[in-house]
Amino acid sequence: MKYARTSPFHPMQIPLGLVIWSLWFVLMYGGQAVVCTLAPPAPEQGVWNWLNAGLGLLTLAALGLLLGLAVHFWRLSRRSQLNERQVFVTKIAAGVHLIAALATLFVGIPLLQIPPCL
Amino acid sequence: MSRTSPRAAPATDADQLHDQFDEVWGNPRGWRALTIVNHTTIGLRFLVTGGVFFLVGGLLAMLIRTQLALPGYQLMEPDVYNQVFTMHGTVMMFLFAVPMMEGLAVYLIPKMIGARDLVFPRLSALGYFCYLFGGLILLSSILLDVAPKAGWFMYTPLSSQAHTPGVNSDFWLLGITFVEISAVSAGVELVVSILRTRTNGMTLHKMPLYAWYILVMAMMIVVGFPPLILGSILLELERAAGFPFFDPAGGGDPLLWQHLFWLFGHPEVYIIFLPGAGIVTTLIPVFCQRPLVGYRWVVLGVVTTGFISFGLWVHHMFTVGIPQLAQAFFSAASMLVAIPTGVQIFAWLATLWLGRPVYRVPMLWLVGFLLVFVAGGLTGVMLALVPFDWQVHDTHFVVAHMHYVLVGGMFFPLMAGLYYWLPHFSGRMPSEKLGRWGFWLVFIGFNLTFLIMHWTGLIGMPRRVYTYESGLGWDLPNLISSIGSFVMAIGVATILLDIVLHFRFGLPAPKNPWHADTLEWATSLPPSAYNFVSLPEVSERHPLWERPQLPDSIARGEHALTVIDHGRRETWGTDPLSGKVREIIHLPGNSWLPFIAALLLAVLCLSLLNKAYGLALGATLATLAVLLRWSWENGAHPAAAPDARTQPGEPPLHSRTFDGPGLWGMGVTLLANGALYLSLVFGWFYLWTVAPQWKVPAQALSGWPMLASGVLLGIGCLWLHRLVKRLRRGSHDTLLQNLAGLAALAFIQTALLLWQLLGAQLAPSETAHDAVVFVMLAYSIIHCGLAAVLTALQAWRVSYGYVGIEAPYEPIVVEQLWHYNLGVLWIGYAAMVLFPATWGGT
Numbered sequence: 001m002k003y004a005r006t007s008p009f010h011p012m013q014i015p016l017g018l019v020i021w022s023l024w025f026v027l028m029y030g031g032q033a034v035v036c037t038l039a040p041p042a043p044e045q046g047v048w049n050w051l052n053a054g055l056g057l058l059t060l061a062a063l064g065l066l067l068g069l070a071v072h073f074w075r076l077s078r079r080s081q082l083n084e085r086q087v088f089v090t091k092i093a094a095g096v097h098l099i100a101a102l103a104t105l106f107v108g109i110p111l112l113q114i115p116p117c118l
Numbered sequence: 119m120s121r122t123s124p125r126a127a128p129a130t131d132a133d134q135l136h137d138q139f140d141e142v143w144g145n146p147r148g149w150r151a152l153t154i155v156n157h158t159t160i161g162l163r164f165l166v167t168g169g170v171f172f173l174v175g176g177l178l179a180m181l182i183r184t185q186l187a188l189p190g191y192q193l194m195e196p197d198v199y200n201q202v203f204t205m206h207g208t209v210m211m212f213l214f215a216v217p218m219m220e221g222l223a224v225y226l227i228p229k230m231i232g233a234r235d236l237v238f239p240r241l242s243a244l245g246y247f248c249y250l251f252g253g254l255i256l257l258s259s260i261l262l263d264v265a266p267k268a269g270w271f272m273y274t275p276l277s278s279q280a281h282t283p284g285v286n287s288d289f290w291l292l293g294i295t296f297v298e299i300s301a302v303s304a305g306v307e308l309v310v311s312i313l314r315t316r317t318n319g320m321t322l323h324k325m326p327l328y329a330w331y332i333l334v335m336a337m338m339i340v341v342g343f344p345p346l347i348l349g350s351i352l353l354e355l356e357r358a359a360g361f362p363f364f365d366p367a368g369g370g371d372p373l374l375w376q377h378l379f380w381l382f383g384h385p386e387v388y389i390i391f392l393p394g395a396g397i398v399t400t401l402i403p404v405f406c407q408r409p410l411v412g413y414r415w416v417v418l419g420v421v422t423t424g425f426i427s428f429g430l431w432v433h434h435m436f437t438v439g440i441p442q443l444a445q446a447f448f449s450a451a452s453m454l455v456a457i458p459t460g461v462q463i464f465a466w467l468a469t470l471w472l473g474r475p476v477y478r479v480p481m482l483w484l485v486g487f488l489l490v491f492v493a494g495g496l497t498g499v500m501l502a503l504v505p506f507d508w509q510v511h512d513t514h515f516v517v518a519h520m521h522y523v524l525v526g527g528m529f530f531p532l533m534a535g536l537y538y539w540l541p542h543f544s545g546r547m548p549s550e551k552l553g554r555w556g557f558w559l560v561f562i563g564f565n566l567t568f569l570i571m572h573w574t575g576l577i578g579m580p581r582r583v584y585t586y587e588s589g590l591g592w593d594l595p596n597l598i599s600s601i602g603s604f605v606m607a608i609g610v611a612t613i614l615l616d617i618v619l620h621f622r623f624g625l626p627a628p629k630n631p632w633h634a635d636t637l638e639w640a641t642s643l644p645p646s647a648y649n650f651v652s653l654p655e656v657s658e659r660h661p662l663w664e665r666p667q668l669p670d671s672i673a674r675g676e677h678a679l680t681v682i683d684h685g686r687r688e689t690w691g692t693d694p695l696s697g698k699v700r701e702i703i704h705l706p707g708n709s710w711l712p713f714i715a716a717l718l719l720a721v722l723c724l725s726l727l728n729k730a731y732g733l734a735l736g737a738t739l740a741t742l743a744v745l746l747r748w749s750w751e752n753g754a755h756p757a758a759a760p761d762a763r764t765q766p767g768e769p770p771l772h773s774r775t776f777d778g779p780g781l782w783g784m785g786v787t788l789l790a791n792g793a794l795y796l797s798l799v800f801g802w803f804y805l806w807t808v809a810p811q812w813k814v815p816a817q818a819l820s821g822w823p824m825l826a827s828g829v830l831l832g833i834g835c836l837w838l839h840r841l842v843k844r845l846r847r848g849s850h851d852t853l854l855q856n857l858a859g860l861a862a863l864a865f866i867q868t869a870l871l872l873w874q875l876l877g878a879q880l881a882p883s884e885t886a887h888d889a890v891v892f893v894m895l896a897y898s899i900i901h902c903g904l905a906a907v908l909t910a911l912q913a914w915r916v917s918y919g920y921v922g923i924e925a926p927y928e929p930i931v932v933e934q935l936w937h938y939n940l941g942v943l944w945i946g947y948a949a950m951v952l953f954p955a956t957w958g959g960t
Contacts, residue, residue, distance in 0.1 A: 021425065029448075032447075096418065096421060103426065
């Protein structure tokens with residue numbers, strides 16, 4: 001059976017969580033580098049400045065999205081009428097989204113500890 | 119759209135059937151052996167060539183260790199020493215590690231997934247010859263005493279014209295780019311083969327874990343190699359034409375090279391490691407005679423490793439002055455990548471724990487791998503910590519860590535794999551005795567060399583110094599490392615001896631000699647050119663454990679696709695998820711085209727090295743002509759599949775459907791191409807933001823021709839899309855006229871881009887700004903021109919009857935290029951015209 005690319009059982013769902021993580025990572029690194037060059041926040045503000053706040057919000061948004069998708073795929077995988085292949089895709093996709101969420105959290109933690117442009 | 123006909127029934131006699139298959143699939147001898155495209159032969163050629171390059175790289179290592187054995191000892195002048203250590207790293211990374219792992223995958227993957235060949239056999243052959251010629255060109259630089267000497271990562275400005283005049287760096291840049299054609303082409307076809315040619319019933323969650331590892335590795339090559347290819351092109355343009363991409367005086371930045379290099383370079387470590395881990399994952403269950411623990415966890419670990427490894431590249435640049443927060447992101451990601459790797463290690467340990475491992479020679483190498491690689495991984499976590507990295511940066515500690523990871527993660531599993539699959543290559547068993555001697559000598563020699571080297575680095579010895587004074591505390595550890603390296607060399611010589619002798623004296627291998635579970639052991643030993651005379655349905659993860667008689671029934675022709683009197687090479691085209699058969703993929707036979715194309719590319723490479731640009735242009739045009747001829751012999755062409763009839767009940771040929779490997783191949787190739795273009799866009803914004811003397815010309819780029827070109831291309835895409843839709847509905851009236859019209863439109867649209875380039879009054883040798891604009895426009899011109907030529911070719915093929923309602927497949931493949939060009943053109947317009955006019959400022 002052929003699935004549409006948007007179907008939750010399409011194999012494209014397997015790497016999706018880490019694709020989102022990659023985009024978030026590029027935005028974080030690129031955003032921080034560009035802002036620090038063009039309009040760096042005052043160093044005396046420490047970690048509590050608009051740039052860290054913006055990056056923090058981006059992190060929370062990515063985290064929320066990834067956790068939401070992880071829960072979504074996990075619930076899908078527990079439906080009774082799925083075949084073995086569908087269970088595999090949804091369970092792996094749930095796992096990948098969860099891993100991506102944890103990776104987002106772990107890599108984002110330094111926002112609470114380090115001023116952005118030092 | 120397919121027609122079926124009751125052809126002659128398959129031969130009932132197995133020997134007769136094999137003879138018939140040999141007629142279609144057999145390999146010629148003598149000079150015509152250069153035309154072979156079969157994956158078994160190409161895979162073996164990769165392995166043998168990689169082995170020879172390994173010996174060259176090893177000899178260079180011996181020279182380095184001899185020089186460093188004693189303080190003040192000068193076996194080589196500093197300049198020669200620089201060439202030797204640069205070539206050691208280059209040969210080992212680019213000519214040994216990646217090609218060996220790809221070669222093994224090229225050899226094994228079709229057999230493991232129950233296919234007769236890879237999907238693009240001519241591409242396999244082209245990849246091999248590009249690798250061979252590129253490697254030979256690179257190695258010739260040693261004999262000419264003009265070898266690259268700026269280190270294997272060629273940092274600018276050291277590798278730039280000002281600091282390394284002469285052709286040394288050019289050999290690296292052109293030779294490696296040439297070799298990388300091979301890596302990317304193998305990456306593309308491995309991805310498509312794994313997803314689309316698994317045997318009937320082999321679902322994604324039942325395919326061998328080795329195939330998962332290779333799938334992720336191949337995708338990583340597709341996305342990870344292009345940044346380096348771009349970097350090499352830019353640096354060569356800087357050296358040859360003075361485009362100042364990396365020169366601060368012209369608005370460039372040397373750090374851009376580091377970003378582009380390590381965007382490739384760090385994933386490269388995992389590109390090398392993952393196939394090694396795939397070998398481990400394949401072998402441990404066999405020697406424990408039980409399934410691997412945690413199939414799903416391992417898949418999760420492999421996919422996660424593949425992605426996160428792209429978020430680590432800046433950890434090679436912790437000392438270059440990047441803000442601390444950015445360093446923290448990369449430090450965290452660098453630590454994080456140890457977790458999915460750890461998941462795999464625990465899966466292997468759990469399998470060893472639950473099974474009853476038998477310590478044959480391959481298993482020794484696996485145990486060695488576990489010890490060495492875990493140690494290397496732990497020092498990797500240490501290096502991920504920024505303060506520690508600052509302390510040991512560019513010392514022998516890093517050299518030791520790198521060898522623990524790469525030799526542990528690649529060489530040890532490779533040796534395990536070679537010993538394991540040796541009966542497959544030769545039909546004979548290796549010697550246990552010599553094999554064990556070889557392992558222990560290498561294991562002891564390796565640890566003696568590199569364990570000690572950690573301390574040499576911690577007490578401050580920098581890497582790449584050609585000698586050192588006595589009294590610094592480095593004398594004894596260096597001597598021990600040198601002795602260890604010679605012990606290791608003796609070990610390698612013992613293994614070589616074992617391998618050579620086994621071809622003569624090895625005991626004949628019985629069927630499935632290790633009691634393995636995977637399909638590659640269902641072939642004859644050594645295998646025939648077609649692997650399987652009949653293609654079985656496989657619905658289990660361990661087919662040979664659950665059906666030990668499968669090899670016999672395959673050989674007797676009791677399974678599918680056994681008719682060969684049509685003269686086509688065929689394998690199943692299956693659904694990527696379910697593994698259900700969708701179509702029959704017909705494969706091209708032996709051909710001179712790959713060899714000729716690679717030879718012309720070698721002429722191109724050599725003429726660029728010698729700055730013979732007229733000859734280079736001629737070689738480029740000749741290569742293009744050969745490749746177009748290559749594309750001509752496809753689909754309904756007499757040399758491909760003019761007769762589309764299949765057996766009753768069988769699906770149609772892929773070229774008579776709207777799906778097929780070419781469609782997927784084009785998609786994956788465009789992914790690689792997109793990675794290259796996005797790296798260029800990254801370079802543009804990077805220089806704009808960071809380069810200390812970035813200069814924007816007073817006169818902004820007038821983008822009218824580009825805008826008009828973009829609009830025309832958009833109209834063309836809609837036109838082509840509608841044409842394809844009509845084709846899908848079964849109508850092909852005026853197909854030829856429409857395709858000809860589209861080709862004309864594409865030529866006009868390309869001409870507009872050319873007008874933009876020529877009319878922009880760029881000074882690419884004066885400012886990095888204009889140099890990047892030049893490259894971005896040239897990129898679009900080349901791609902749009904290619905789309906125009908390919909569309910014209912389609913129209914021509916319609917007139918011959920090779921494309922049409924009976925064979926509607928090719929316009930869909932070309933359509934992808936049109937859409938890609940449209941995306942690229944508008945991104946370029948936004949970056950070069952809209953961005954400077956709005957936020958870019960001056």
